[in-house]
Amino acid sequence: MDIHQLKTFVTVAREGSITKASELLFRSQPAVSAHIKNMEETLGLTLFQRTPRGMAVTPDGQRLLNEAHQLLDRHQKFLEEASRLRGSLAGQLSLGAGRNSSTGVVSNLLAAMSQEFPEVEVELQHRASVKVLEGIRNGSLDAGFYTETGEDDSDLSTLEISNFCVYLAAPANLVPSASEVNWKALEDVPWIYPSCNSCCGRLARDLLETHGIRPKRVINVDDEGVTRALIASGVGIGLVHANSTNPREQEGDIVLLTQVQKSARVLFAHLSCRIDDPVIAAVRSILATDNCTSIPFQGDQNIEAALIAS
Known part of the structure; x- marks a missing residue:
């Protein structure tokens, strides 16, 4: 069992759907189903029950789900600590962006991340603003750009990108x-x-x-x-x-x-509790540089490599 199977397990449990999980993980539905099947065979347990509404976590699966979340958190912290020890930054960043959320700023950010932190894998997902907020709160996104919706955002740390x-x-x-x-x-x-x-x-x-x-x-x-x-x-x-x-x-x-x-303001946001996350801190430091407007975007070839699924 590997870390990718754990991530699949957590995503299917959260979304309640193999179809939605495959879209978020950038994997085919058969690949997602195979991950779940392999986990169940390895563990000798049934993790999900298929219902008319989708995939429902079994009692056994629910007990293991908490452990899976902790393992994924520890895996991320392991990568962050390794980065600190070798003096570089590595890890994964799942970033959401509305289609109209300052496209130039997002492009410049990706270019800067590719150039300054090449060992950080960035996954960019285009979603409506309300879906970006939903993703940040449910953990499917680490951070994102969105147009303010007027709803309470006291649980978020935000930076104004444009208006x-x-x-x-x-x-x-x-x-x-x-x-x-x-x-x-x-x-x-x-x-x-x-x-x-x-x-x-x-x-x-x-x-x-x-x-x-x-x-x-x-x-x-x-x-x-x-x-x-x-x-x-x-x-x-x-x-x-x-x-x-x-x-x-x-x-x-x-x-x-x-x-x-x-x-109307376009904001960059993440959960306030993640303010000390090294990868998010790196993103904030780039955005603080004239909102990325001073970073020339020249179509760096490394950008394509950076936009991979985590």
Whole structure:
């Protein structure tokens, strides 16, 4: 039995699903199933029961689960201590990032980690902001970037990476210009609408409810860059991010109709109890350098090697 099988055991138990565990571990479902089967055969115990809802941990499995967590923690501490003894940093970092969470900063961070701490294995997962927070709290992520959701984050240590405001935007000439938005008329215009799990998805839902309108056509897009491109090409209207300090009323082929949110922050976060973790401390030290903006990103070939599954 090896450390990878223990990690599989813990992940399946936490997620209650081989499918979800395989996605998080970047392994095939047959490989995850084989890990569980091999553990059960080695131990002579049944660790899971398959139910209509997924994988349920047996009483025996539950007792061993606590030991597995402790073994994984000790394994990580073993690697950290070995790093200290040889004067270098090694270990694993599972990092979450929203699709719109300062992509440049994330890229620069990965480049810096690859260059300065090549023995740290980094796994990057793209998730919605609420899923990044969920992952940090349930242990499937060590840290992550997310757009603030307004929920209590007192259990987290955070660093502000950037901020932006949100505008309702339209293609030039699609919506008549006026000092006040004619909300009723916007029902006839296609809306480019993100998922409700995203920052702009929640804002769009609240905006429609506030003004009592139901768009006749909705196009679901979860990427702000794609939304902006569709608006610019005349497809419809939607929410876009703008510079908080100097938003422009018109950006190329996009007209900013009205401000929806004055300020939204993009944050880097991890559990407060992990503030002294050497790998997380290394990440924080890099981010503290002008929020990584001073680090040139040149497509270092080592980055691909760093983005491997833990």
